[in-house]
Every structure is written in structure tokens, then in C-alpha cells.
Amino acid sequence: MSETTTEELTPALFDHSKRLYDAMLAASHKEVAYDNPEGAVPGAQGTEVDIYEGHLTRLFAELNLPNPYYTKILDVLKAQNCITQLRRGGGVALSRWCLLEPPTEEGFKILTERKRAPKGKVAIIEQRTNDLMKSVSRLEDYIDNLSKALEEVRDDLATMKRLP
Numbered sequence: 001m002s003e004t005t006t007e008e009l010t011p012a013l014f015d016h017s018k019r020l021y022d023a024m025l026a027a028s029h030k031e032v033a034y035d036n037p038e039g040a041v042p043g044a045q046g047t048e049v050d051i052y053e054g055h056l057t058r059l060f061a062e063l064n065l066p067n068p069y070y071t072k073i074l075d076v077l078k079a080q081n082c083i084t085q086l087r088r089g090g091g092v093a094l095s096r097w098c099l100l101e102p103p104t105e106e107g108f109k110i111l112t113e114r115k116r117a118p119k120g121k122v123a124i125i126e127q128r129t130n131d132l133m134k135s136v137s138r139l140e141d142y143i144d145n146l147s148k149a150l151e152e153v154r155d156d157l158a159t160m161k162r163l164p
Helices: 012-026 056-062 067-079 105-116 121-162
Strands: 029-033 047-054 083-087 095-099
Touching (some): 012 056
Antiparallel strands (some): 029 047
């Protein structure tokens, strides 16, 4: 008699998502990104990010991922904040994706539980509150970066005034 384990098997959707992310990461290159859409302001600190440029449909084929999973896999990666699209490709134009963080089993489980959660008013309000808190946190980080850049500009101006 064979011994059974209580270890949970990961769903195929998670495995496919992880394989796609890993392949995108392997083919990516590093770029410096800034929080503000205008690019670098004096004194702003950029963040190095991984950028994938290519045809995802071709990458799917190379990985032998089932075509019907295309949208679901991308939705899972976007919902876990693993990737964000910077430019849509098509024809000969390459799509550009920013790779933020690899997918996790825990994040996948939370995501699937959230989808199964009741859609009552309380659940909707909780989700909106969580989304607002994330937005506020991002805005606070952006304001902190701007404040630091402004301080550096002020210091530079003060130094310039002291020069003869």
C-alpha cells in the first residue's frame, strides 16, 4: 500500500504563472525607474527594476503553456502585483513589462480566497479600504522622495549664494 501525503499540490495556474514570470525574468534587463512620470528631478533617487521586452505569445509557445490560460496567467501575475505592463505590443512592436516581484503560493492562495469571498457590502468596503490604504502609502513615499529632492535643491541654492 502506498503512503499518502497531506502536502497540498499547487494548482496548475500557479505553476504556469511562476514559469512565465521566471522566463520573463531570465530574459529581462535592468533599468532605472523613477516614481514621478516626468522622469528624474534633481536629487531624485531612482529604483533599479527588471524590464522584459518581447512577445508574450511567443514566450507562451516556447514554454508550452496552454493558450486558454494566457489571460488567466497574466491576471494572476497582475493581481499579485508581480508585473505591470508599460507598453502594449502587437505585430512587430514588442510589449514592455516591469517585473516587480515573483509570485508566491501564499499570495496565490489569498488571491483565490478573495475571489471566493462573499461580495456583500462589508467585503466591498474592506476591499476599497485596503486599496485606499495602498494608494495613500504610495503617495506618502512619493511625497517623501519629493521632499528629499527639494531639500537637496535648497542646499545647492544655498551653496551657490555663498559663492562669490
